[in-house]
Amino acid sequence: EIVLTQSPGTLSLSPGERATLSCRASQSVSSSYLAWYQQKPGQAPRLLIYGASSRATDIPDRFSGSGSGTDFTLTISRLEPEDFAVYFCRQYGSSPRTFGQGTKVEIK
């Protein structure tokens, strides 16, 4: 099983700042089948990034994904008020599919 470890657990930032979220895998993620999701309280997750670096439909270009192998990063270039949420990474290249434990981006 591929274990995904996200860091930091909580990121305290101000609107307009840059957010850098990390997702490290215990083994190489097949074909960069790594996705990032945003979740707000009481809502379903929303896909932001798939294939490690491809933005999903209607996702603003301030969100970008990078990485390969075992190290992946989600960057939010300038935080907007609506970006304060919890972010999860997930690998879907091998079974069992696994999620990271999440990073909460909170307003400083």
Next chain:
Amino acid sequence: EVQLVESGGGLVKPGGSLRLSCAASGFTFSTYTMNWVRQAPGKGLEWVSSITSTSGDIFYADSVKGRFTISRDNAKNSLYLQMNSLRAEDTAVYYCARAAAGDYWGQGTLVTVSS
């Protein structure tokens, strides 16, 4: 517009059974892998099961293997999760999600396992 609507959740006693359904619309259901993902109250996301478009490949998390069964009816644009031998730790909101990457999600249905 892609829509996924889960139903079938509720309160069930330990050892009991439930069958969740996910009604899909707005896309060609029969061509997509589908998934079930759950989230215990206040916790993170846990992948439960996936089924490919023709049901040729099915995968389960170890935590549900042997107790849960995923299935689909492409003629009815529906995904199912039969849950047997339910435990307290199965209490969660259950989401269905489209495609391997999970590009669309339903709003979820709450399953509570408690005596």
